[in-house]
Amino acid sequence: LTDWLAPESLEAALELRAEHGEDVTVLAGGTFLAILMNQGFLAPRRLLSLSRVPGLERIAVVDGELRLGAMVTHRAVERSAAVRGGWPVLAEAFSLVASPRVRHQATVGGVLADADYASDPPAVLAALGAGVVLRSARGERTVAASELIRGYYETCIAADELLVEVRVPPSPSRAVYRKFRSRSSEDRPCVAVAAVRGRVGLRVVVGAVADRPQELPEVCALADTSLPDFELAAEIGRRYAEGIEPMSDSRGSADYRRRVIAAEVRRAVEALA
């Protein structure tokens, strides 16, 4: 490591980001980067810390839309009265990440930009239809949380962009997040299921089972014509299990994940009924 960049304004941060592009690693809470660096998997030459950029730790509700700055910690989401009141499923999902020590440090922007397949928030943010604000010196664009992650540790964030905010539309009253852990209670999910039922119908997003959160709109459409009952929930669970190609890791084999997806998707949809 040769350079530690800690700009004190967003403009300065964007300038540095544009200047260094791929040669700078953006640092938010550091819970993920630190593990990779400690283990020697990553040896960034330059770190761009967002810790001194003002405003990125703000939580606000604007016209019914929740706005979470990139540097908002998991703990802050979990404890925010605004989030707990309007987006309880989001508060719940963030409260299930690791331990309080980690949640005090890990950030909303970090967990999305890392694109770690085994994280909790991406699935629930995708299911809620959240948008992710990416800014650069060129301007600003918003991409759907469900489109942000492109593969293992890969996002659509350009080399000169910074993830600055997450915007979550009003939450449907029926929303559930189920985190299935195959090991310790503080482990990452083996299978994560976020399901919501609102004006646009049923959305079920399964996280932690493949390179990016998995959503099968044609299966969810089964719920358009009839209210989900136990039978339909089981059918949706079965179809998700068939439609996803899960991966194997130390939390479970692909075959095992398939069985858990069937059960956990069924339970999530049942909970919405």
Add this chain to the structure above:
Amino acid sequence: VRLVEYAQDAAADGMWHAAFVRSPLAHARVLGVDASALPAGCVALLPADTAGLGRYGCQLKDQDVLADPARFVGDIVAAVAAPTRAEARAAARTLAVDYEELPAVFDPLAAVAEGAPLIHPEAGASARDAVAIDLRPLAGTNVCHRFRLLQGDVERGLTQAEVVVEETFRTASAQHAPMEPHATLAAWTPDGRLDLTTGTQTPFNLRDDLAGVFGLAPERIRVAAPPMGGSFGAKTFTRLEAVTACLARKAGRPVKAVLDRAEEFVTLNRHPAVVRVRVGAAADGTLVAKQVDCWADTGAYADCGPGVATKMGYAGVGPYRIPHVRVDAHAVYTNLPPNGAFRGYGATQSVWASERAMDLLAERLDMSPLELRRANLLRDGDRFATGEVMRDVHFEECLEAAADAVGYREDPRGKGLCVLLKGMQTPSRAAIAVERTPVGYAIRSASCEMGQGIRESLRLQGAALLGCEPGQIEVPDPDTDSSPFDTRTTSSRSTHMMGRALRAAVDDMSRNGGQRGYGEIANDGGLDPDTGQGIASTHWHQGAAAAHVSVDPDTGRVTVENLHAAVYAGRVVDRAGAELQNEGAMIMGLGTALFESIEHADGQITNANLSDYSLPALGDLPRRMSHELIERDGAEAHGLGETALPPVPAAIGNALGSLGISLTDLPMTAEDVLA
């Protein structure tokens, strides 16, 4: 608030920091180390620097200060000292090591198979007893120790059996994961003494081992042992001390080494094991014969693997009367990081196998697992398979207490039991010195504090004997220059052994003027490694656990509804401390039972961090968890720091067994439960 100074906090004037160059290959000759890119102002310890130094190892001297060949991914082949830790780590990356890869083996059964690559081809010739354990290495193999126990004639016994159960069990490797990592500060004094401050449970064993490395008289080495931020067996014998001392000598200044979390996973782990059990009973459930075969994977170096294999062997017999017994236990080299002492010391592995086999046997006999155990438990005056007569026996009391706590008799469905016997290091010696101070007394011993509470235990015992308040007693940190000799702080022996030595020291003081006293006790014994006969343990750790579980039928996720452990304590010295020991042991047992497992690919540990390696957390505690300390009037204090760990996995495994989910391997993952 009184801050504890850990070894990690130790500092000295002009001190530099160490970093290690570790082999990326599981087995490879070191052809050369190129240090030409080493930054100025750093010092590198290279193979040539350690030529002529002795080898070390607590039971078998099979380890060099710098490895050549490297025998596991992470083996230290060179080292660097620099003014800061970051500089040292950066400098270590500048060393270029040229390797010639050798064939490697990662499984104990593969390692004992014909044609397996030999990890220590010289093993068998260099065997040297360093800790009063008779070693039986098998020359020309990867077996660094074989322990056998023979009583009666197992084959004949099995022909008399109505029912015979035969099953092979496996247990995974685990990390101790103490909060404080390994930390060592080494300095050479102007007159050539080695002065070490290090987190260790074994200051005197370490001193002797290093004396052999440097060709010094043991008294020329000082080991100061500050309290440890946890150890659980990890900080035993020689770990970083030899290489750090060499670095300090070459740098001409004090050098400190502190490991990071990933390095902990390549420093010392728990022995993964394969345990095969054959056990036979008459139709009425009377055990007639038992055969236990163990293969303890000790990794690239023996460390205390021979001792672990021995204890694994006899603990696998279980606390039962069995006329015909044969144990054949092997400590086996593989190309994995060394495995060594770990809370439960061999018993964890074989108790799992032995007590699961008891439930399988009960099922075949159509008998209650509780009744099968009760019918065969050792009772006062019985002989154990080692030939020793058992005294102060409380297995049945422990088992009954555990069973009652989960309502086993009322309804055994979803419930499981386990009862165990575990030995204490034998032979062993403990000595202690007491002296008057202006405010009270100082009690000096080499018993090391690692959070288990030995200082409080000594204070409380001292206060009772000396008629003062515990707060008037000072317990200085162990220091081989000023503490009397003690075998080591392991095997739950300190409160028991030091308590007895303390009584002798206080007697000595009152007989000799009341200013200072010295007490020493020695326990003789040991087992013949070819027959397993002798004295395995001068006092027995006795315990039981019972579990009640439920299973999510769709995911296999196990919920422990209720877990209870009963441990024989003899006489409780420090109730709060003893309770914490029970709880801590049970929680560690939960991790072992359900998810802890060190994983590797071609010898490279793939989950060497606390995100991928799963430790039990508060949310993993059973819905209900309780325990008890069983006492007897007039009894000696019994060791209890480990007893509640080994029975937990089998209690849970047997509870699953009662639901028709019969598992043989640890951990019992949700996936295994569902399969």
